Structure formats: C-alpha cells, structure tokens
Ligand SMILES: Nc1ncnc2c1ncn2[C@@H]1O[C@H](COP(=O)(O)OP(=O)(O)OP(=O)(O)O)[C@@H](O)[C@H]1O
C-alpha cells in the first residue's frame with residue numbers, strides 16, 4: 036500500500052517537473068529550458084533537503100512538531116554566515132570564491148548546531164521547553180544576524196530584509212554545484228541510516244538497549260541535518276514551516292514513520308509542493324514571489340492544528 | 349554471570365546507590381524487590397549501561413559494561429524500562445521487530461520474521477500486530493514492549509516492573525514465560541517486582557534493596573518471612589503457608 | 601527571613617530608580633549631534649535640539665518600555681503563564697494587520713484613527729489567542745507560548761503577504777522593528793495614552809493579582825472575572841497598538857521584565873507593578889542608548905538590540921535553576 040502511494044507521489048513529482056519545464060515555453064527555447072532546468076535543480080534540492088532534514092530532526096528530537104527551522108537552525112546559519120564576514124572580513128574573506136565560503140559556512144553551522152543542540156538533547160528537556168528555547172534561539176540569532184549586518188554596513192537594510200523570508204525566485208545558482216554534491220552525499224548517508232533512524236525514534240534508552248551508541252549517532256545525524264539546512268538556506272533563505280507541512284503531509288499519505296518509506300515520501304512531497312507550487316504561482320496566479328509567504332501561512336496553520344489537536348489526546 | 353562490584357551512584361549530588369556488590373549467576377530468575385525509591389531501577393540502568401558507571405565495575409559474562417561496544421552488549425542483554433514511552437507512531441509488529449535490530453541492523457531475515465511472529469504469538473499480540481501503539485490499552489502496550497525485549501533473543505533479560513498494567517491473567521502468563529525461558533533456554537532473568545508473592549512463586553532468588561543498599565538476599569523461602577519483610581518494607585506482615593509455599597498477606 | 605526578604609525589594613527599587621534616572625539623563629546627551637552638558641540650557645540651538653528631539657525620544661522610550669512591560673505583565677496574569685507577551689501571542693501582529701487594513705482602505709486616516717483600528721484588531725487577535733490557548737492542557741505550560749509564537753507567525757505571514765501584494769513592505773518594516781530614531785516632538789505624543797493605560801493597570805492591580813489565582817478563585821472572591829478579562833485585554837491591545845503605530849514593535853520587553861521583577865519581589869501586583877513599569881522603561885531606554893553608541897555615528901534600531909539583549913535574558917530565565925521561595 037505504501038509502495039503504491041510512493042509511486043503516486045513520484046508520478047506527481049514527475050508531472051510537476053514536466054509542467055515546470057514546459058508550460059508557457061516561448062522564444063529561445065533552448066535558452067529558456069536551460070534556465071528552467073537550473074532553477075528546477077535548485078528548487079527540487081531545496082524541497083528534498085528540507086523534507087529529509089525535517090524527518091531526521093524530528094526523529095532525533097523524538098518530537099513530531101519540531102523542524103530544524105523552528106529550532107532556529109536556519110537563523111543560526113545566517114548568523115554564522117554573517118559572523119564569518121564580520122570576523123574575517125578584513126582578511127579578504129568576502130572576496131573568496133562563493134563555493135569556498137559556502138563550505139566554510141556549512142562547517143560553522145555544523146559546529147554551532149552540535150554545540151547548541153547536543154546539550155539540549157542530552158538533558159532531555161520537556162518537549163515544550165525545548166521548542167520554546169528553539170524559537171527564542173531563532174529570534175536571538177536573527178537579531179544577532181541583523182546586528183552584525185548593520186555593524187558591518189550601517190545601511191545594510193536590504194540584507195536584513197532579505198534574510199527574513201525565502202524567495203524562490205532569486206535562487207543562488209552560483210552555489211548549485213557544491214550544494215548538489217553536498218545534498219547527494221547527505222541523502223546517501225540518510226538512506227543508509229534509515230534503519231538506524233527507526234531505532235533512534237524509539238528514544239535514547241531503548242536505542243541504547245538495541246546497541247546504538249546514542250551520542251555518536253545523534254551527533255552524526257545533527258551534522259547531516261546541518262548540512263541539509265545549510266543547503267536550503269543558502270539557496271533560497273529561511274523557510275519556517277515548510278518542512279513541517281511537508282512531513283506532516285507525507286506521514287498522512289503513507290501512514291507510517293518507517294524511514295525506508297517516510298524519507299522518500301517526504302522528499303517527493305517536498306518536490307511536488309515546491310516545484311508544483313512554483314509552477315502554479317508563476318503561471319496560474321501570476322505572482323511567484325509570494326509562494327514562500329503562502330507556504331509559511333499554511334505551514335503555520337498546520338502547526339497550530341497539530342498542537343491543539345495533538346495535545347488533546 | 350552478572351558481576352557487580354562496589355558500585356555507587358550519585359545523581360545531582362544526591363547519593364542513590366551505596367557500594368553495591370552483587371553476583372547474579374547465569375541461568376534462573378532473580379527478583380529485585382524493595383520500597384519505592386530504593387534504587388532498583390537505578391541499579392538496573394547501570395547494568396544495562398543506560399546510566400554511565402561512576403564508581404565500581406559491572407560485567408556481564410566477563411564483558412565490562414562500560415567499555416564493551418554497544419552492539420556487542422545489545423546481543424547479550426535486553427532491558428525493559430519501567431517507564432518506557434514510545435513517542436513515535438509505530439505498529440505493534442514494527443515495534444517488536446526492533447528487538448531484532450542488534451542482529452540485523454534493520455534488514456529483516458526470515459529467521460528474524462519467524463522469531464517476531466513467535467514473540468507476537470507468545471504474548472497474544474497477533475491480532476493487534478497491525479495496530480498503532482498509541483491506540484493500545486496500557487496492558488497491551490506493556491505486552492508489546494515485553495515482546496520486543498524477548499525478541500532481542502539475549503541471554504540476559506532485565507525487566508523493570510514488567511507486570512505494570514497487566515491483568516492477572518497476563519501477569520501470570522508473563523511470569524510463566526519467564527520461568528520457561530530460564531528453565532528451557534538457560535536464560536538469565538532479572539526482574540523488578542512489587543508483588544512479593546509473584547516473586548516468591550516464580551523466582552529462584554530474591555534480592556531486597558532499601559535506601560540504595562542490598563539489605564537481604566536469598567531463596568524465596570528464606571526471604572518471605574515476617575522479620576525479613578519488616579526490615580525491607582517497614583511494617584509487619586503475616587506469612588501463611590498454603591500447599592507448602594509461603595504466601596504473604598501484605599494487604600491485611 | 602522576613603527582614604532579608606523585605607530588604608531585597610527595597611534595594612531593587614533603589615537600583616531601578618537610580619538606574620532609570622541615570623539612563624534618562626544620559627539619553628538626553630547621547631546622539632549624533634554634539635550636545636555638551638554645560639551649554640545645553642544656555643545655547644538656544646542646543647536647547648532646541650534637546651526639546652525637539654532628545655527629550656521626546658527619551659520620553660518615547662520610557663513610555664514604550666513601561667507600557668510594554670505592563671502589557672506583558674497583564675497578559676501573563678490573564679493567561680496564567682509566565683511566557684507570553686504582546687509580541688509573541690499575535691497581539692502585535694494583529695495590530696499590524698489592523699493598521700495595514702486602514703492604510704489600504706482609507707489612506708487619509710489620521711494617526712489616531714490608525715491607532716484605533718490597530719487597537720481593535722489587536723483586541724480581536726488577542727481574544728482569539730486567549731480562547732484557543734484555553735484549550736491547551738494546563739499540564740504543559742510551554743505549549744501556550746509556543747502556540748502564541750506560531751499564531752503570531754501565521755498572522756505575520758498573512759500581513760507580509762498583503763503588504764507584499766500592495767507594495768507596502770517598507771511600512772511593514774517600520775511597524776515590526778522598533779526604532780526611536782524618527783521620534784520628534786509632535787510625533788510621539790500618542791504614547792501618553794499608553795501612560796493612561798499603565799495608570800489604569802495600577803488602579804486595578806489588586807484585582808489582577810486575584811485574576812492570577814484563576815477563574816474559580818476569582819469568582820469565589822467575588823470578582824467580575826469576565827469584566828476584568830475584558831479590561832485587561834483592552835489595556836494590552838491599546839498599549840501594543842500604540843507601540844506598533846508610533847515606534848514599531850519591540851520584542852521581549854513584556855516577557856523578561858515581569859519575570860525578573862516577579863522573581864525578586866513576588867507576584868503581589870499592588871507592590872510590584874510600579875517596578876515593572878520602571879524596569880521596562882529602563883531596559884528599553886538602555887537598549888536605545890546602546891543602539892545609538894555601538895556603531896556611532898550610525899544608529900542601530902532598538903528592536904534589533906532588544907532582540908539580542910532580551911533574547912539572551914529570556915534564555916537565561918528559561919534555563920536558570922528554578923528559584924524556590
Ligand atoms: N534523575 C534523577 N535525579 C535525581 N534523583 C534521582 C533520579 N532518578 C532517580 N532518582 C532518585 O534515586 C532514588 C532511586 O530511584 P529508583 O528509580 O532507582 O528507585 P526504584 O527502587 O526503582 O523505585 P520504584 O519502586 O518507585 O520504581 C530515588 O530516591 C529517586 O528519587
């Protein structure tokens with residue numbers, strides 16, 4: 036049954052990909068196609084990265100209403116990015132090759148994420164407390180990010196503005212090559228860890244009892260999540276509730292938490308929503324720049340419903 | 349054999365266990381009894397390396413629990429915690445299959461499937477196998493967790509109050525299954541029990557703890573006496589003999 | 601014990617009062633244009649600067665800070681939860697929605713009219729928050745603020761969407777990020793209405809203290825629970841709306857100030873409410889001064905500074921060992 040549904044999801048993603056590439060094709064077809072293909076690559080990468088990182092993150096935290104972005108990881112990425120510019124700006128950092136910079140930012144995010152989240156996970160915080168702390172971390176890092184931005188350039192209004200919402204129109208295609216390598220590597224690791232993830236979802240005691248070395252495994256998974264978050268945030272910017280929406284939908288569709296099923300289902304759902312949504316907004320509604328905001332709106336409502344309905348059990 | 353030597357434990361600067369030394373031989377059922385807060389669960393978590401060892405040493409079959417690789421231990425010892433909560437939405441069969449994880453790392457073989465079906469059957473879960481854990485009753489969930497621990501197929505089984513939530517039928521059933529794996533398959537079972545009569549009827553040996561110490565230890569016949577029980581639990585209870593077996597009238 | 605317990609608030613009061621005075625005076629003399637202390641009152645240009653710009657700015661910070669701290673205090677009392685405040689429970693975002701609607705539908709509206717609309721929207725949004733938060737299980741106190749944060753986020757996304765479509769994003773940035781740099785004489789006076797609200801809160805302080813005991817206890821003590829709830833919501837909504845309209849929202853003030861005061865002096869609002877107002881004023885004024893100095897001669901908006909300072913304070917509150925007694 037789950038297999039059939041994944042097949043349907045796959046068909047839908049193919050459909051949205053084809054629609055994205057072909058609808059309204061005019062003028063210099065080869066040129067437009069190439070442009071669209073590049074953008075498609077970026078968009079599907081973002082969708083898959085967010086979906087997969089959210090699934091893994093929920094498993095690690097044992098909590099189905101958190102996402103890396105609710106816990107402030109994308110704000111952390113932006114902060115790390117700005118902090119690097121701030122600290123190394125004088126050394127000609129800004130002039131470095133963007134791919135190289137990106138690699139540095141990914142490493143910084145991995146280190147920061149582990150430093151912040153491992154103690155939180157280890158102390159087994161109450162889920163609500165952990166979420167609240169995460170949300171505040173998010174605000175704190177966003178503020179620190181804009182503070183640094185203004186310290187570097189007092190008129191940096193645009194930078195600060197751009198950092199608050201994802202823009203699927205302005206994709207950073209210059210980072211695409213490195214991002215693709217990173218995403219594919221991360222996806223391979225995630226897929227190979229699918230059974231370990233199943234066990235991790237049982238909680239630290241049970242997982243330890245089943246032979247998992249908890250802290251090492253969780254550190255590894257956080258590093259994995261960090262690299263995926265870095266990819267999506269670097270390419271389009273922060274997306275608060277997209278991951279939540281995608282994973283909640285995917286779980287509804289396949290009705291299981293087994294990672295061998297859920298991981299591909301979530302990844303495909305991510306592609307369908309992002310690529311399909313972008314197509315729809317571009318050609319159907321005529322304003323593609325607001326897709327990010329609309330996704331936030333519905334993702335947020337999904338979150339509220341999960342919270343109110345889920346806690347009433 | 350589980351060997352515990354001079355183990356002490358403090359949590360948040362409060363001493364929990366005081367210099368415990370205890371040897372549990374291979375094979376048979378050992379019951380751990382004692383009042384709430386005695387340290388039974390803490391001791392069990394130390395043996396199962398869920399809690400890092402602070403002082404002293406614990407080894408199972410000669411393997412020190414603090415240095416032996418986790419995966420190796422997972423094939424030797426299984427633990428059921430007192431307060432196991434399964435947060436994720438899993439079906440009963442999926443949960444039970446996780447008992448095989450240390451052996452197959454998630455890729456189920458036919459042997460695994462046979463063992464899983466056996467465990468499901470043994471604990472009367474076959475009809476519930478397709479249900480989600482969060483839709484089960486407390487006792488049904490407890491049985492699923494026990495089945496998972498059984499499925500792990502280890503020589504040592506550590507069970508912390510597995511009778512919680514079970515009705516009389518399944519409680520007796522579980523104790524009989526434990527007896528059976530101990531006698532038939534030579535497994536070692538360490539079980540925390542609050543029902544002293546269950547301990548008397550099914551255990552080979554009863555270890556009594558109080559305030560972080562082992563204060564009495566022996567065969568059921570030696571332990572189920574008014575003075576020993578008063579020492580451990582702090583009140584006098586009558587012990588009757590029915591069919592030559594001691595029965596504690598602790599509720600009177 | 602009793603002596604020690606009564607000394608601590610006294611010391612806190614002295615520190616807070618003295619601190620606010622110092623901040624107030626320094627705020628008058630910190631800024632891009634030089635304003636030497638000695639010539640401030642003799643040189644007519646300097647006096648002009650003082651009266652037109654510095655004094656209004658300082659007063660605005662004091663009024664905004666005191667108001668937000670009180671609004672936070674009241675929300676925490678009504679929700680019986682220590683972790684809610686206007687900026688995190690949809691109040692501020694609803695106010696933004698209100699002012700956005702007026703700006704779109706009736707561009708000629710005066711600032712007072714906009715404030716009225718923003719207050720109404722804030723009242724509606726906050727009431728919805730309270731009605732829904734009521735249904736969350738009381739055993740998990742952190743769910744309420746979490747719900748509020750996301751609820752605010754959803755309204756915020758809606759606001760952004762509309763602003764984007766209507767090309768009003770610039771305005772939105774002004775309303776959502778507190779900044780005193782534009783405050784001049786004639787442009788901040790609405791905030792005095794907030795002072796009125798603070799006075800009203802002071803007047804009903806005893807009743808609010810009882811509200812904190814819960815609905816049953818309040819009714820048992822003969823309080824008009826529903827009526828008090830309405831008064832509380834109105835105070836909160838008006839204060840939040842005023843801040844959004846006049847200077848832009850400042851996060852965390854309403855959260856950290858009442859919590860810190862409550863830790864030191866307890867929850868008898870009759871005694872503590874003035875210190876909450878005073879400390880709120882001091883915190884906002886302090887952050888504004890930091891914002892003026894840290895990248896001198898440029899300015900960093902107080903909302904950004906408060907995001908850092910307040911966020912750090914909040915995390916500290918969250919993770920400190922719970923204080924007993
Ligand atoms: N994480 C902890 N931090 C501090 N103290 C703890 C912690 N866990 C347990 N304790 C304390 O250690 C003591 C022993 O606890 P333990 O859970 O081992 O008791 P127990 O014998 O299993 O009791 P019960 O029959 O109630 O399950 C208790 O006094 C308990 O309060």
Ligand SMILES: [Mg+2]
Pocket residue numbers: 388389390430508
């Ligand atoms: Mg116990």
